[in-house]
Amino acid sequence: MSISAYMFSDKRLAGFNGVLARLAVPLAAVLAAFTIGLIAIIAMGVPLGDAVGAFMRGALGSPYAISASLNRAVALGLVGIGFIIAQRAGLTNVGGEGQIAVGGMIATALCLVPGMDELPAGLAFILPLLGGAVAGGLWAGIAGVLKVRAGTNEVISTLLLSFIATWLVYWSVQSENLLRQPMTNSATLPESLPIPAPTQVPLLTGSYASPVTWGLPITIVIAIFVAIMLGRSIFGFRLKATGLNPVAAARAGMPVNKLLVGALVFAGLLGGLAGALMLQGEQYSLKSGFSSGYGFDGLVVGLLARGSVTGVIAGALLFGFMRSGGISMEMAAGVPSALVGIMQGLIVVMIAGAAYYLDRSATR
Template sequence: MLAAGVVGLLLAAGAGAAPAATVTALWEGMFGSDYAIGASLNVAATLMLVAVGFTIAHRAGLVNVGGEGQICAGGIAATAIGTTLTGAPAIVTLPAVLFGAAAAGWLWAAIAAYLRVRRGTSEIITTLLLNFVGLALVLLVVHEPALLRQPVTSSETLPQSEQLTAAAHLPLLGIERSPATIALWIAVLAAMATAILVRHTALGTRLRAVGLNPDAAARLGVPVQRLRFLSLSSAGAFAGVAGGLLVATAPFVLAEGFSSGYGFSGLVVGLLARGSLSAVVAVSLLLGFLVSGGINLQLAANVPASTITVVQSLMIVFIAGAALWTTTLRTSAPPSPSTAATAAAGEPR
């Protein structure tokens, strides 16, 4: 992470910004105001949900890189429900919006899960390709008047959906002059519930067995393919909820680009957390503030906000390199004297 941060500073310097100005702009974007903090918390909640889903799939030995497409599916479903379910109270409308988003994300990931367990197709390829389909679907529904586009009243009408009904809006946390919503508490509760599931239940033990050695798990009677299907589709459900939270937060519309690369950033969180749900919460907060700070980086220091994306990409590369390096060291290291003595004592004479 430190190495990626240094590269980010060098890129900012290449764009003409002094290191001090870059750090100041980043800090102001993260913590400079109540609004900045609230926006960062909302971003962190989205990343957290995607990363929780990634962790569940990874527990079963699968890699979900389709968070972006699953967010799109969840956002489309949430918008369809939130713009048509009028007249119902918030206690009905908001849960319907979020459950609809979860169902859409679950179904979207179930496509890749089915191909994985039935055809052996790599879930990395299918979930990655489904991202592009999901992004294209968002473009379709917000540009097509017969679908979700708001009524065209003039040439200045934007290609986006109508606003969700007021009953579908997420309540604010109550921080003065802050857009922070209860999305953060939803994400934290999801992480806590998932941690209990994977660490203290029989289902969590079975998932870990499937991830460590599916062949041995199958010999013990564990339904390997069923658990793989459920783990990957559940990852889609969490990402779908993230999409629902995005459209249920101001400005309460579905528009092209609304997912903003959160699926990719959530993948970074999952990789950095390395299976720990408490680390998912911490890293989500870190990257949530970084993403928000990157926006101010462009406004205040004229450094492209995509610099943060480059830093996140480098984190993935460095994590993969570190994992390969430690694995190589482990396999090439000579056995310790006690290990050698134990092995010698066990050899037949």
């Protein structure tokens, strides 16, 4: 019984009273993880007040902190939404990291195309965003085609494609023929040129004191669109049927293979967009390893959400703020930010454990 199987099944929740169970399990897991985190901090001998204070300051302490957390949540949310789209078709997309990497890389390349920064009406940043999204979609589409043509398990292929993508980014910033900035001296870093200001995603407030980008409203619109698509559209209906019973879906005349590839492409589009937003909204130049685990955290957000877009948003905010708080806690209180990773891991393990328990109690 896989986690993703658990995420889908309505039957499983019947014994646990629907809505309550949907909330109770993740909430309990998060609370338990935080408790264990606090115990770990005490065990490390760090004054609890210092650590918690630093965590809160980093997550929520200032407009800047909140903005940074929100931008993180945007990236996690996009990957998470992509995850649940693929999940609806019965696929597990663990390739968010690679889709972010490819999206960021292609977005950078487009931003640096001569003349891009002169395009009018926001096209200067919109086109690279779209390009990054398409690149991510095509990247995930490779896994989709492998799946329907050769039967390759998408967990394996999306994961391995992630490694390829992160190394492609590394290559692209190492070679001047690709994206590396011109070497003027021996200290020139292996990274791309900064992207021109017009290609940067504008800030909502216009001030670097609270650098929330337009990525946030874009993501909200996408979330609403996807929620409607999954819940009410014929595409969502077909994805669901395909995910739950591909043979019956095929017999009912649904284009199962196209749906499988389409679901992964859609997931990849959102991953690629997340990468492009991270690059054009925050980092402004491409560095090796710029995706730094957002793809995998986004996957966890998607898992936690149990198929619901609202759940993704809640999870993305939680993890976004946890990540910011964790960084601050490490800098200010000397608690390794790996603790946040441990807590995230605990949350996943506990939810998987709850899946096992609910499965057993719901099986007649």
